[in-house]
Amino acid sequence: MFLALKEIKHEKLRYGLIILMMFLISYLIFMLAGLALGLAEENTQAITSWDAKSVVMNKTSNISLMQSILTKDDLKNAKVGKNEAYLGEIPVVAKAKGHKSISAQFLGIKKSQFIYKDQELLAGHLAKKKNEVTADEAFQIKGYKLGDKIKLGNSKKKYTIVGFVKNAKINIAPIIYGRLATWKELHPGIPNLVASGIISKNANYKYNYKNAKTYGIKTVINKLPGYTAQNLTFEMMIGFLFIISLIIIAVFLYILTMQKMHNFAVMRAQGIPSKTLVAATIGQSIILVVTGVVLSLIAMFLTNLAMPKSVPMDLSPAIIIAGCAGMLLMGIIGSLIPIRSILKVDPANAIGE
Numbered sequence: 001m002f003l004a005l006k007e008i009k010h011e012k013l014r015y016g017l018i019i020l021m022m023f024l025i026s027y028l029i030f031m032l033a034g035l036a037l038g039l040a041e042e043n044t045q046a047i048t049s050w051d052a053k054s055v056v057m058n059k060t061s062n063i064s065l066m067q068s069i070l071t072k073d074d075l076k077n078a079k080v081g082k083n084e085a086y087l088g089e090i091p092v093v094a095k096a097k098g099h100k101s102i103s104a105q106f107l108g109i110k111k112s113q114f115i116y117k118d119q120e121l122l123a124g125h126l127a128k129k130k131n132e133v134t135a136d137e138a139f140q141i142k143g144y145k146l147g148d149k150i151k152l153g154n155s156k157k158k159y160t161i162v163g164f165v166k167n168a169k170i171n172i173a174p175i176i177y178g179r180l181a182t183w184k185e186l187h188p189g190i191p192n193l194v195a196s197g198i199i200s201k202n203a204n205y206k207y208n209y210k211n212a213k214t215y216g217i218k219t220v221i222n223k224l225p226g227y228t229a230q231n232l233t234f235e236m237m238i239g240f241l242f243i244i245s246l247i248i249i250a251v252f253l254y255i256l257t258m259q260k261m262h263n264f265a266v267m268r269a270q271g272i273p274s275k276t277l278v279a280a281t282i283g284q285s286i287i288l289v290v291t292g293v294v295l296s297l298i299a300m301f302l303t304n305l306a307m308p309k310s311v312p313m314d315l316s317p318a319i320i321i322a323g324c325a326g327m328l329l330m331g332i333i334g335s336l337i338p339i340r341s342i343l344k345v346d347p348a349n350a351i352g353e
Contacts, residue, residue: 014073014256014347015284015288018248018249018252018288018292019288019292019295020290020292021245021248021252021292022123022245022248022249022288022289022291022292022293022294022296022303022327022331023291023292023296023326025245025248025292025297025327026242026245026292026295026296026297026323027242027296027299027300028241028255028325029238029241029242029296029326029327030296030297030300030315030319030320031300032129032234032237032238032241033234033238033322033323034304034313034314034315034319035151035311035312035313036230036231036234036238037224037319038311038313038314039172039230039234039310039312039314040230040231040296041312041314042169042229042312043169043170043171043221043227043230044170044221044224044227045167045168045169046107046155046167046168046169046175047067047170047217047220047221048167049118049167049168050085050114050115050118050119051118051201052199052200052201052205052217052220053161053201053202053203053205053216053217054056054200054202054205054206054214054215054216054217055198055199055200055201055214055215055217055220056070056078056197056198056200056205056207056208056212056213056214056215057196057197057212057213057215058070058074058197058211058212058213059166059211059212059213060211062223062338063215063219063220063223063332064199064223065089065196065220065226066089066090066091066196067091067103068089068168068189068196068197069190069193069196070193070194070195070196070197070198070211070212071191071192071193071194071211071236071255072192072193072194073192073210074207074209074211075194075195075198075207075212075250076209077207077209078198078199078207078209078212079207079350080206081112082162083201083202083324084113084198084199084200084201084205085109085110085113085115085116085199085200085202086108086109086110086113086180086195086198087107087108087115087195087196087197087198087199088107088108088109088180088183088184088193088195088196089105089106089108089170089183089197090105090106090108090183090186090187090196091103091104091105091106091173092104092106092152092153092176093104093150093153094135094139094150094151094176094185095150095151096144096148096149096150096151097149098143098184099143099144099148100142101171102138102139102142102174102259102271104135104136104139104169104173104174104175105170105174105175105176105177106175106177106180106181106182106186107151107170107175107176107177107178108177108179108180108181108183108184108185108195108338109177109179110180110214111128111179114201115199116175116177119134119163119165119168119177120165120166120167120330121134121163121164121165121166121167121200122125122137122140122164122166123140123146123163123164124146124161124162124163124164125163125293126162126163126201126242127162127163127177127178127179128162128238130179130182131157131160132159132160132162132178133150133159133160133161133162133176133177133178134161134162134163134165134168134176134177135161135163135164135165135166135168135174135175135176135177135286136164136165136168136169136174136175137164137165137166137168137174138169138178138310139164139174140164141309141310142310144161145161146161146162146163146164147160147161147162147232148160148161149161150176152176152182152186153186154350155185155186157175157185157221159178160184165177170224171224171226171227172312176348179319180195182197183195193225194268203216203217206320208330211246215246235311236339242326242327242329243311245327245330245331245334246330246334247334247342248332248334249285249288249289249330249331249334249335249336250338251339252337253281253284253285253334253335253337254338256338257281257338257341257342258341261341264277264342268320272330274342274343276340278339278342278343279340281335281339281342282332282336282339283337285331285332285334285335286328286331286332286335288325288331289328289330289331290328292327293323293324293327293328297320297324299338300315
């Protein structure tokens, strides 16, 4: 490690450029990973807050609550206990005077069931009257206030926002919680409507009758529009960045090793063992990577503080640990490539040159 530090101090510009590359790559990895996790969480925030384990939907809905409709005939024999709740979902555009329209998901729920009771309010109170609703905090961020009256789509009725709810998004869209009866009103002309589905906290809950079918929560989440494709895209980009960091470290260290072959030969002739030179090369790689990663983490924390709340960024400890471990692993692997050249140094021939 002593040799590694001495050389880095002597060649500040050269090694500074490598650290800059490690910093930029690490910063981009943490940025993409944070955005990927943030977007994934916004897809499933509401589902996670419900602690849902299984969902009953119409079997022709393509496992989508938005497209699912269950009637009285479908739910004739359904047993709904304290761990189950009816839910009606429909996409709407919320409009209010003096505010921009917001694309949202209206969720009809029952006051007596757990989804209504488990709402985590940031301000206001739960909706108690037919014309009252609670909305995701995204509405508050965009300027909506308690007491604002909103219209849902083409409906002429107005609903008063009486509370803002934390973690109330599904498929990235903010949620408006209201009465199940309101959801039925938004589906005119369809008789005997009950709900889009039944949400259950019990993984063993099963109900399959007529058009109703039960799905596990993982299946439901993976079928959310764009969820799987989005995660795979981010994972591929992050994977390529790790590969790029490996290539950069390997190329830089190989070039530097070739330039120092004469110096290595002299040190070998002086009795310095090969393992010391190899350790110095690996040590250089670790120092360069660790320095770049630490700087990128500092930059990411500052970026996270400056980022507006509307940007879904989540820099969790798991991401930090995985990113640091991945970069360190790439650095060590990259440093092994020039080691073969170091081990093949011939002191006599190099000094003779």
